Amino acid sequence: xxxxxxxxxxxxxxxxxxxxxxxxxxxxxGIAEGDIPPGSVGTSVGDRMGYAGPCPPEGESHTYAITLxxxxxxxxxxxxxxxxxxLNEMQxxxxxxxxxxxxxKK
Numbered sequence: 001x002x003x004x005x006x007x008x009x010x011x012x013x014x015x016x017x018x019x020x021x022x023x024x025x026x027x028x029x030g031i032a033e034g035d036i037p038p039g040s041v042g043t044s045v046g047d048r049m050g051y052a053g054p055c056p057p058e059g060e061s062h063t064y065a066i067t068l069x070x071x072x073x074x075x076x077x078x079x080x081x082x083x084x085x086x087l088n089e090m091q092x093x094x095x096x097x098x099x100x101x102x103x104x105k106k
Contacts, residue, residue: 002026002070002095007037008083011054012101013062016045017083018052022075042081049080054104061105070096 005026009019020042028037036050044052056062071093077085 001072004071004074005039006069006071006075006086006090007066008069008086009051009064009066010083011045011056011062012065013056013060017042018044018054018064019050019066020044020081020083020086022077022081022086026070040075040077040079040081042079042083042086056104056106058106061103063101063103065099065101067097067099069094 004022005024005028006022007019007024008017010017021037021039022042024037024039031037041049043049046052054062054064069090071090072095073093075086075089077089
């Protein structure tokens with residue numbers, strides 16, 4: 001019953017968003033390094049569109065969470081939305097979600 005997927009990557013130490021992609025087809029089973037899955041892209045840290053990799057200050061480690069949401073319908077928002085706008089629009093549409101958490105240090 002999944003109609004679309006949404007992916008959000010955030011730095012849990014700073015609440016900065018590093019990747020927001022939504023309206024990903026559920027047939028997508030992987031994302032190759034350097035690729036962006038077909039879908040709509042939101043605004044990341046530094047008002048960047050697309051992926052912004054982990055970049056904690058020198059000597060610090062930060063925890064990053066990548067959450068994938070299975071949705072029961074597509075999301076009708078323009079590209080460039082923020083995480084909060086996307087999460088608000090996803091209310092009542094989330095069927096399932098999974099989070100991968102990792103720590104990165106320079």
